Amino acid sequence: MYILKIISKNTLRHKLRTFLTILGITIAILAFGLLRTLISAWYSGVEASSASRLVTRNSISLVFPLPLSYKEKIRQIEGVKLVSYGNWFGGIYIDEKNFFANYAVEPKIYLDLYPEIIIPPDQKMAFYRDRKGAVAGRKLIAKYGWKLGDSIILKGTIFPGNWEFVIRAIYYGRDKTVDETAFFFHWDYLNENMKKTAPLRADQVGFYMIGVTNPHIAAEVAVAVDKTFKNSLAETLTETEKAFQLSFISMTEAIVIAIQLVSLVVIVIIMAVVANTMAMTARERFGEYAVFKTMGFRGWHIAGMIFGESLLITMVGCAVGITLTFPVAHIFATELSTYFPVFNVTTKTICLDIAAALIVGVVAALFPTYRAIRIRIADSLRRIG
Amino acid sequence: MGSKAPIVEIRNLYKSYHRGNQILPVLNDITLDIDEGEFLALMGPSGSGKTTLLNLIAGIDKADSGTIKVSGVEITSLSETELALWRATNVGFIFQFYNLIPVLTAFENVELPLLLTSLSRKERREHAEMALRVVNLYDRMEHYPGQLSGGQQQRVAIARAVVPDPTILVADEPTGDLDRVSAMEILDLMERLVHGFGKTIIMVTHDPRAAKMAHIIKHLDKGVLNVYPQNHL
Numbered sequence: 180m181y182i183l184k185i186i187s188k189n190t191l192r193h194k195l196r197t198f199l200t201i202l203g204i205t206i207a208i209l210a211f212g213l214l215r216t217l218i219s220a221w222y223s224g225v226e227a228s229s230a231s232r233l234v235t236r237n238s239i240s241l242v243f244p245l246p247l248s249y250k251e252k253i254r255q256i257e258g259v260k261l262v263s264y265g266n267w268f269g270g271i272y273i274d275e276k277n278f279f280a281n282y283a284v285e286p287k288i289y290l291d292l293y294p295e296i297i298i299p300p301d302q303k304m305a306f307y308r309d310r311k312g313a314v315a316g317r318k319l320i321a322k323y324g325w326k327l328g329d330s331i332i333l334k335g336t337i338f339p340g341n342w343e344f345v346i347r348a349i350y351y352g353r354d355k356t357v358d359e360t361a362f363f364f365h366w367d368y369l370n371e372n373m374k375k376t377a378p379l380r381a382d383q384v385g386f387y388m389i390g391v392t393n394p395h396i397a398a399e400v401a402v403a404v405d406k407t408f409k410n411s412l413a414e415t416l417t418e419t420e421k422a423f424q425l426s427f428i429s430m431t432e433a434i435v436i437a438i439q440l441v442s443l444v445v446i447v448i449i450m451a452v453v454a455n456t457m458a459m460t461a462r463e464r465f466g467e468y469a470v471f472k473t474m475g476f477r478g479w480h481i482a483g484m485i486f487g488e489s490l491l492i493t494m495v496g497c498a499v500g501i502t503l504t505f506p507v508a509h510i511f512a513t514e515l516s517t518y519f520p521v522f523n524v525t526t527k528t529i530c531l532d533i534a535a536a537l538i539v540g541v542v543a544a545l546f547p548t549y550r551a552i553r554i555r556i557a558d559s560l561r562r563i564g
Numbered sequence: 565m566g567s568k569a570p571i572v573e574i575r576n577l578y579k580s581y582h583r584g585n586q587i588l589p590v591l592n593d594i595t596l597d598i599d600e601g602e603f604l605a606l607m608g609p610s611g612s613g614k615t616t617l618l619n620l621i622a623g624i625d626k627a628d629s630g631t632i633k634v635s636g637v638e639i640t641s642l643s644e645t646e647l648a649l650w651r652a653t654n655v656g657f658i659f660q661f662y663n664l665i666p667v668l669t670a671f672e673n674v675e676l677p678l679l680l681t682s683l684s685r686k687e688r689r690e691h692a693e694m695a696l697r698v699v700n701l702y703d704r705m706e707h708y709p710g711q712l713s714g715g716q717q718q719r720v721a722i723a724r725a726v727v728p729d730p731t732i733l734v735a736d737e738p739t740g741d742l743d744r745v746s747a748m749e750i751l752d753l754m755e756r757l758v759h760g761f762g763k764t765i766i767m768v769t770h771d772p773r774a775a776k777m778a779h780i781i782k783h784l785d786k787g788v789l790n791v792y793p794q795n796h797l
Contacts, residue, residue, distance in 0.1 A: 184672075185665070185667065188667035188668070192666075466663065467665060470657075470659075470665070472624070472648065473622070473624055473655070473657045474677045474680070474724075475648050475650075475651045475652025475680050476648070476652075476680065477645065477648050555625070556619075556624040556625070557616075557624055557625045560619075560624075560659070560663075560736075
């Protein structure tokens, strides 16, 4: 208790210096936390993916379709429980800046494959009944002020024309990792129009979603699916949903690495700032440490005082930084919802914040402690004498 | 007093400092006995080695050769850790610039050395209050060093030095930073500690008035010890 009292009183001896150091740590932790949250947001699709879901696409590229006829063949493969399919629609709502993900899907099995997408039963039935019906995420609904029964028009880019939909259901996520800004509608609606306007593109799907009976056999099922369509006109590439999502992220990996490096640099910079503060603090108090030593206090007592002060300063800054991360991340989430539909401060990020602050506190105290312990009492007393 | 073994026994003590390639001898074959309850003043010009000798007796510096025994313990053979433990119970320090911890109250400063003992919190409080009464600062115990005069701060420092009831008290220029009146108060207090409480004090001083209060004055000149009777001053 006594040493804690000395540590807390010592911390307030140079109020301005302590305040500025804490401010620096707060900003560093805030920046670190936001950058880590940004990385988490980047990987949110991967995190939300299920180990029991597979994605099958054309082996050449996602741009090329697969025949609808593959569905039955896939369903007959051992280990396959559910099969759904869909297309990336890529429609634009009023203006190009209003970007959100929109898919044409075979809805019943698709929603069975995604139990994390929660839709009230009455709305789900209304959606199933209406061929022009669409489901939109809670956040998307809120962003554009839509309500159930509203008619909206998406301008097709991959599938030309103006496509009219009626909002029949609003979904929300089972947890915070679920993207609540997506838009789904009936694949049949798309296909029927294709049959009329572009018959060659009809009965073609962009991807199959496969639910396996057991996540442990996902790899075997993926191999079996691809083997089934080997040497066909449209060979397939089947991978886990996670691998599928990662393949998108790999395209922007350099950006993610750059963000990770910047977040580390922020910590290294603040480490240097705190180390400088602690070095100045300890240098000013060498005489006092010598007095403690003359009274019989040992090196570990001195170390406790220096480490304690360093950790107190860093942890206060860390606590303030973490507290500020939530409202600031909320602002970011609102402003960047188009690019990052899931922008949540995770427990892992908070743990990393705390770990970073602890490391900064310990490292900053190492050198001053080493010097304070090593310095001879007689020399220190001569300095203050 | 003469029949008892000296409380401090110094034999053939040598100490030198290294400055680059140069070796500067500071203490040269010092042999000295200090009896229990004695008030000894060490005088000499600057650089004569008196503070070095005081530091060696107090166990905060290491001699090149020779031995120092305090109360039968040969401190020259103790390790740093053993010396720290030894100092906690055997030496009370009084410095020229008081060296109180500024963020602690007078009471907390006095209580500080007792944290290394097995005393309970209540016992520590009793001891610290007693020491502050001895130096007549009981009513100022909640004051911080910055709220006290130089003389009062030195009295707190003396209370801090005596509170663990050490074997010896070492004082390095205890009146060097004080005005005449405060200096006399401190010297009176030190004399009271010797006569009233039987403490042994070894004091380094430049001040002949301070030295006059001592029983014995030892004069160091270029690392060699000379003994002067009181009337030499």
